[in-house]
Amino acid sequence: GAVVSQHPSWVICKSGTSVKIECRSLDFQATTMFWYRQFPKQSLMLMATSNEGSKATYEQGVEKDKFLINHASLTLSTLTVTSAHPEDSSFYICSARVGVDTQYFGPGTRLTVL
Amino acid sequence: AQSVSQHNHHVILSEAASLELGCNYSYGGTVNLFWYVQYPGQHLQLLLKYFSGDPLVKGIKGFEAEFIKSKFSFNLRKPSVQWSDTAEYFCAVNLGGGATNKLIFGTGTLLAVQP
Numbered sequence: 269g270a271v272v273s274q275h276p277s278w279v280i281c282k283s284g285t286s287v288k289i290e291c292r293s294l295d296f297q298a299t300t301m302f303w304y305r306q307f308p309k310q311s312l313m314l315m316a317t318s319n320e321g322s323k324a325t326y327e328q329g330v331e332k333d334k335f336l337i338n339h340a341s342l343t344l345s346t347l348t349v350t351s352a353h354p355e356d357s358s359f360y361i362c363s364a365r366v367g368v369d370t371q372y373f374g375p376g377t378r379l380t381v382l
Numbered sequence: 383a384q385s386v387s388q389h390n391h392h393v394i395l396s397e398a399a400s401l402e403l404g405c406n407y408s409y410g411g412t413v414n415l416f417w418y419v420q421y422p423g424q425h426l427q428l429l430l431k432y433f434s435g436d437p438l439v440k441g442i443k444g445f446e447a448e449f450i451k452s453k454f455s456f457n458l459r460k461p462s463v464q465w466s467d468t469a470e471y472f473c474a475v476n477l478g479g480g481a482t483n484k485l486i487f488g489t490g491t492l493l494a495v496q497p
Contacts, residue, residue: 272425302484302485310489310490311472311487311488311489311490312426312472312485312487313487314484314485314486317484361425361426363426369414369431369433369476370428370431371428371485372428373418373425373426373427374425375424375425376425
């Protein structure tokens with residue numbers, strides 16, 4: 269089946285620094301990838317839709333200048349959390365769309381901001 | 383706003399018991415429906431999906447779900463659970479026909495199966 273990887277799996281950073289998370293589709297190309305955020309004991313909330321070669325589409329309430337998304341190739345999308353603060357600590361999950369309506373999910377990245 | 387509700391937040395069953403997890407959504411148009419499973423320490427995996435046709439959908443590992451349009455429901459069932467079914471289950475809705483095909487997730491149901 270389709271495999272999506274994320275790197276790193278866990279990152280700890282100081283408040284005010286920026287962190288980049290990578291999402292890769294390993295054995296297929298994905299023109300569309302999605303970024304989700306999951307708080308403890310809560311569901312996945314869609315943050316943005318990442319389209320290869322164009323600007324990402326952000327969901328209401330998500331700051332596009334804080335969560336920078338780049339989808340420069342058909343196998344890689346990156347999420348950069350700029351000037352991270354403790355409230356940004358969360359589990360970030362990406363997915364890649366295959367076909368019309370199916371998404372394959374990455375294992376997630378746990379971000380802890382001190 | 384569109385939403386997905388999962389009524390059972392935490393379910394505990396003994397092995398061989400039957401399972402039914404509820405899922406309701408609020409949207410009057412065409413929808414595509416999904417159930418995802420997340421085993422401990424692993425990523426989300428697709429269990430089954432419904433796009434159209436037979437409202438009773440069979441998925442992997444003996445799971446099935448029934449789409450009842452009049453009730454806006456897509457409940458997940460398994461006649462006999464195993465210890466290995468211990469996981470978190472998420473219902474998700476894709477508002478059909480959308481260009482982005484974004485998913486709206488329910489809050490999840492944590493299933494613990496006791497041996």
